[in-house]
Amino acid sequence: MKILVPVKRVPDPTQKAKIKDGHIDLAGASWIVNTFDEYAVETALRLCENGAENARIAGSEIIVVSLGPDDAAKEIRTCLAMGADRAIHVVTTDEEIDSLVVVKVLQGIIASEKPDLVVMGKQAVDGDANQVGQMLAGRLGWPQATFAASIEVAVDKKSLFVGREVDGGVEYKSVPVPSVITVDLRIVGPKAVKNNVTPETHVYSGEGARLPSLKGIMAAKKKPMVTAKVADYGAEPKAMIKELSVTLPPPRAAGEIVPDVVTLVKKLADVAKVL
Amino acid sequence: MGNILAFCEFTDGVLRSSALSNIAFAREAATHHGGEVIIILVGAGAAAAGAAASKFAPKVITVEDPGLANYLAETYAPIVAREAKANNATVVTATATAVGKDLLPRVAALLDAGMASDIAKTTGKDTFIRPILAGNAYSTVQISTPIICVTPRQSEFEPAAELGSAGTVTASAAGAIDALGASFERLDAQKSDRPDLGDAKVVVSGGRGMKTGENFKVLEELADLLGAAMGASRAATDAGMVPADWQVGQTGKIVAPNLYFAVAISGAIQHLAGMKGSKTIVAINKNKDEPIFQVADYGLVADWEKAIPELITEIKKLKASR
Numbered sequence: 001m002k003i004l005v006p007v008k009r010v011p012d013p014t015q016k017a018k019i020k021d022g023h024i025d026l027a028g029a030s031w032i033v034n035t036f037d038e039y040a041v042e043t044a045l046r047l048c049e050n051g052a053e054n055a056r057i058a059g060s061e062i063i064v065v066s067l068g069p070d071d072a073a074k075e076i077r078t079c080l081a082m083g084a085d086r087a088i089h090v091v092t093t094d095e096e097i098d099s100l101v102v103v104k105v106l107q108g109i110i111a112s113e114k115p116d117l118v119v120m121g122k123q124a125v126d127g128d129a130n131q132v133g134q135m136l137a138g139r140l141g142w143p144q145a146t147f148a149a150s151i152e153v154a155v156d157k158k159s160l161f162v163g164r165e166v167d168g169g170v171e172y173k174s175v176p177v178p179s180v181i182t183v184d185l186r187i188v189g190p191k192a193v194k195n196n197v198t199p200e201t202h203v204y205s206g207e208g209a210r211l212p213s214l215k216g217i218m219a220a221k222k223k224p225m226v227t228a229k230v231a232d233y234g235a236e237p238k239a240m241i242k243e244l245s246v247t248l249p250p251p252r253a254a255g256e257i258v259p260d261v262v263t264l265v266k267k268l269a270d271v272a273k274v275l
Numbered sequence: 276m277g278n279i280l281a282f283c284e285f286t287d288g289v290l291r292s293s294a295l296s297n298i299a300f301a302r303e304a305a306t307h308h309g310g311e312v313i314i315i316l317v318g319a320g321a322a323a324a325g326a327a328a329s330k331f332a333p334k335v336i337t338v339e340d341p342g343l344a345n346y347l348a349e350t351y352a353p354i355v356a357r358e359a360k361a362n363n364a365t366v367v368t369a370t371a372t373a374v375g376k377d378l379l380p381r382v383a384a385l386l387d388a389g390m391a392s393d394i395a396k397t398t399g400k401d402t403f404i405r406p407i408l409a410g411n412a413y414s415t416v417q418i419s420t421p422i423i424c425v426t427p428r429q430s431e432f433e434p435a436a437e438l439g440s441a442g443t444v445t446a447s448a449a450g451a452i453d454a455l456g457a458s459f460e461r462l463d464a465q466k467s468d469r470p471d472l473g474d475a476k477v478v479v480s481g482g483r484g485m486k487t488g489e490n491f492k493v494l495e496e497l498a499d500l501l502g503a504a505m506g507a508s509r510a511a512t513d514a515g516m517v518p519a520d521w522q523v524g525q526t527g528k529i530v531a532p533n534l535y536f537a538v539a540i541s542g543a544i545q546h547l548a549g550m551k552g553s554k555t556i557v558a559i560n561k562n563k564d565e566p567i568f569q570v571a572d573y574g575l576v577a578d579w580e581k582a583i584p585e586l587i588t589e590i591k592k593l594k595a596s597r
């Protein structure tokens with residue numbers, strides 16, 4: 001299977017948000033691969049390998065694609081170090097792009113790469129938009145399976161059986177290839193991905209995406225990463241969705257520590273009036 | 276001048292409470308765009324729900340067809356996009372539920388529309404305020420496409436009230452339906468008599484410190500006493516203690532009840548993102564240094580094993596005394 005994985009670099013979410021000139025101050029920020037995209041790379045790897053033998057299935061290929069500034073190359077290398085085969089870095093600034101531009105560029109890349117599957121994160125944890133996957137599928141006229149918590153590849157490899165986390169339970173949807181899958185947190189569960197090659201008995205650690213090994217990091221340095229521009233894909237680097245300003249929410253008023261349950265109930269009933 | 280097309284979810288012939296938040300936003304958008312709110316109902320039972328929906332908007336469009344019995348983004352999106360064009364909509368909306376989030380970006384793609392997801396507020400014709408960075412900041416965005424797609428957050432818009440007079444209901448033919456090879460297989464639903472997490476007035480959530488699913492029973496007893504919905508942290512859902520759709524947080528449900536109990540939850544930013552908007556927050560945790568105490572209105576440093584049964588007893592006493 002040939003899988004395309006779009007990834008975005010995002011500021012490390014554990015950093016405190018600071019505002020400068022009405023926008024998030026990113027000077028000195030440290031960056032990570034969007035967690036859901038890291039999970040998407042992990043998912044793609046699990047789809048393309050025999051997990052028990054830690055060996056790639058012949059003919060499989062994983063291509064990571066990212067739109068971002070020059071130094072996003074670092075996060076792209078991280079994905080290569082995890083095990084992706086090659087990368088396309090579309091060099092641009094965050095001001096030039098929005099979901100629509102990202103989708104157009106991805107569409108252009110898909111037209112030339114012709115992957116069997118696009119596997120990506122369900123949302124980028126900086127903007128929390130949760131749009132690009134669905135928009136991309138709509139543009140391509142491909143089916144979509146969003147919020148995937150489990151994937152099972154059919155024996156003939158022509159379709160996927162996807163468990164989707166929805167309100168009120170888990171929905172199972174079957175999609176043919178090619179299609180767009182967006183992954184949710186639980187896709188990295190111990191047995192969430194079944195590819196019909198990895199033995200049923202194999203259990204992944206379930207502790208998130210794999211860390212790049214030292215060998216992986218060395219290998220990543222030699223893996224191909226081509227750079228391109230937004231205009232190469234017939235898209236205009238012009239955002240129709242513009243951020244005018246950012247504010248921080250007012251801090252919550254300081255609360256109090258109550259000594260015991262009796263006091264707690266009294267406060268809830270008499271002060272907060274919520275009981 | 277443009278109309279607002281509001282995709283609304285329904286069950287058993289009535290609009291879901293989540294849809295009423297969507298209508299509330301749609302009405303605000305209509306004042307900015309000068310048009311009217313048009314509700315669109317798609318799927319099995321749409322026609323039957325038309326009458327109930329017509330109490331909320333001057334116009335309702337229903338699209339029902341055996342091929343639309345189960346929700347699929349592939350089949351629903353082209354219908355919503357088509358009706359948006361046919362009805363001169365400049366804004367298309369759906370509540371940010373699992374369906375709304377799955378559907379609306381696909382509709383946006385078909386309409387070349389820019390989209391504002393999960394919005395908390397609208398400040399004009401094309402400007403919206405939405406949480407970013409797990410709710411740690413609020414971004415004002417401006418969208419300059421001719422049609423705009425928006426998913427309002429249920430917890431940020433008070434449910435719309437009925438109008439004085441009922442609107443018209445029009446059935447629209449589904450037209451050619453093409454699922455592009457996708458199919459709905461089944462829904463493994465979590466049956467519960469408790470209120471929906473999305474609109475419960477009280478939520479009781481447990482975290483990893485509950486240790487087992489069995490231990491959640493005592494929280495459920497507290498929840499039932501308060502008519503509350505059950506919630507959980509990701510650690511608890513990932514460990515399989517409780518169903519995945521109980522997860523509250525950046526990637527789970529966003530809730531804003533009057534009263535939120537966080538029991539044995541540390542208060543990671545991703546969890547806080549889902550419950551910071553609650554009016555009153557109670558944290559019960561054995562470790563006084565946990566970040567959950569920084570957002571709690573009332574914090575109790577205690578083991579849940581001792582505190583929760585006591586809490587149930589005290590609340591029962593309070594109720595009996597009234």
Ligand SMILES: Cc1cc2nc3c(=O)[nH]c(=O)nc-3n(C[C@H](O)[C@H](O)[C@H](O)COP(=O)(O)OP(=O)(O)OC[C@H]3O[C@@H](n4cnc5c(N)ncnc54)[C@H](O)[C@@H]3O)c2cc1C
Pocket residue numbers: 035036125185481482483484485507508509510511522523524525526527528538539540541542543544545546549559560561562565577578579580
């Ligand atoms: C991309 C991403 C998205 C995420 N999205 C979400 C999300 O939507 N929702 C979410 O919740 N998390 C989310 N997380 C996970 C989040 O970062 C935390 O890991 C998670 O919230 C921790 O859950 P917890 O507080 O239950 O567990 P822990 O952090 O392990 O805390 C357990 C708590 O229980 C307390 N405790 C233990 N025993 C007792 C006792 N007997 N009595 C009282 N207290 C006790 C401990 O003091 C501790 O504070 C996400 C993470 C990532 C990376």
Ligand SMILES: Nc1ncnc2c1ncn2[C@@H]1O[C@H](COP(=O)(O)O)[C@@H](O)[C@H]1O
Pocket residue numbers: 005006007008034036037065066067068099102120121122123124125127128129130131132133
């Ligand atoms: N700049 C980008 N480059 C590559 N992929 C992206 C970019 N922005 C978003 N994506 C992909 O789209 C997914 C959803 O992002 P969003 O809709 O912005 O929340 C992410 O998880 C990525 O897979």
